[in-house]
Amino acid sequence: MKDLSMHIMDIAQNSVSAHASLIRIEIIEQAAKDSFRIMIEDNGKGMPAELASKVADPYVTTRTTRKVGLGLPLLKQNAERTGGSLKIESEEGKGTKITADFGLSNFDRPPLGDIAGTIVLLAAANLNIRVLYKHQTETGEYIFDTDEVNAMLEGMPISEASVIRFLKEMINENLHEIKIAG
Amino acid sequence: MGQVKSLADLRKIKENLQEKMSLREKSNNPESLVQVKVAMATCGIASGAKTVMDFFIDELEKRNIQAVVTQTGCMGYCFAEPTVEITLPGQAPVVYGYVDSKKADDIIEKYIKNGELVDGIIPVNYETIEKK
Numbered sequence: 001m002k003d004l005s006m007h008i009m010d011i012a013q014n015s016v017s018a019h020a021s022l023i024r025i026e027i028i029e030q031a032a033k034d035s036f037r038i039m040i041e042d043n044g045k046g047m048p049a050e051l052a053s054k055v056a057d058p059y060v061t062t063r064t065t066r067k068v069g070l071g072l073p074l075l076k077q078n079a080e081r082t083g084g085s086l087k088i089e090s091e092e093g094k095g096t097k098i099t100a101d102f103g104l105s106n107f108d109r110p111p112l113g114d115i116a117g118t119i120v121l122l123a124a125a126n127l128n129i130r131v132l133y134k135h136q137t138e139t140g141e142y143i144f145d146t147d148e149v150n151a152m153l154e155g156m157p158i159s160e161a162s163v164i165r166f167l168k169e170m171i172n173e174n175l176h177e178i179k180i181a182g
Numbered sequence: 183m184g185q186v187k188s189l190a191d192l193r194k195i196k197e198n199l200q201e202k203m204s205l206r207e208k209s210n211n212p213e214s215l216v217q218v219k220v221a222m223a224t225c226g227i228a229s230g231a232k233t234v235m236d237f238f239i240d241e242l243e244k245r246n247i248q249a250v251v252t253q254t255g256c257m258g259y260c261f262a263e264p265t266v267e268i269t270l271p272g273q274a275p276v277v278y279g280y281v282d283s284k285k286a287d288d289i290i291e292k293y294i295k296n297g298e299l300v301d302g303i304i305p306v307n308y309e310t311i312e313k314k
Contacts, residue, residue, distance in 0.1 A: 006227050013223060017255065065258035071224040114232075121235060125222075125253035152192045156199045159250065161243035166195050170187040177186055 003113025018044025082106035116171035124159040216249035217269040223256035229263035279304040
């Protein structure tokens with residue numbers, strides 16, 4: 001994965017497959033603790049503790065189309081490479097929470113990349129899932145909630161190109177305001 | 183510096199859309215839309231599926247083609263990512279592999295506009311080639 005937003009897109013697809021109706025994506029930057037945390041939480045079907053303890057193994061997957069599952073292992077590798085870690089918490093019937101901790105200033109931390117585009121594409125491709133994105137820096141925080149967007153759109157879909165374009169610009173401008181690390 | 187955009191600015195876009203949509207609904211039904219599904223599992227994303235999806239969304243609008251662009255999972259063709267499944271109205275879906283912006287452009291111009299198959303269909307023994 002070239003950047004962290006691609007990891008986010010990837011892990012969020014797991015939530016889509018787990019039939020989540022809410023995907024919460026949170027990024028917390030703490031310069032003082034040199035920490036860059038990405039949290040992805042869903043209310044999907046979750047998994048048994050035994051599977052949750054094994055999913056970071058590349059040879060473990062629930063798929064039948066192939067025998068390897070690299071999403072979580074790649075994220076884990078990238079996090080650990082920067083002195084961070086990956087935590088997987090899951091409860092059957094309740095949902096799953098993935099927390100990836102990175103060293104903020106570590107040379108090996110991939111850049112965040114196009115997070116605005118990632119969040120909007122995720123929302124546009126999954127119209128019946130509420131996508132909540134919160135980004136916190138030492139300057140402030142920004143919250144994007146598809147429930148609010150849908151209330152504003154009054155039935156027009158987020159997936160329309162003009163809406164996608166607007167939302168990307170809106171998120172980018174707001175992230176610029178809170179001075180994200182990128 | 184200009185004002186930072188907020189959700190309130192979305193209203194104008196919504197109004198334009200409502201106008202466009204009501205015209206669209208009068209002219210045809212939703213089943214006549216082209217469906218584009220971009221495979222976006224780990225393999226797809228790592229190979230550049232997001233760029234391809236952005237390209238389809240922007241270009242289909244620019245070229246005035248009514249289509250639904252969504253994501254799908256891995257179909258087991260990891261070697262050929264990014265893959266894209268195109269369903270023209272009333273036809274069987276066709277999967278294209280190794281799609282980049284150039285290939286996507288070809289797919290829009292030849293296949294989506296004219297129904298003319300483009301190289302790069304997977305699996306290679308795709309049966310409708312003979313039927314065509």
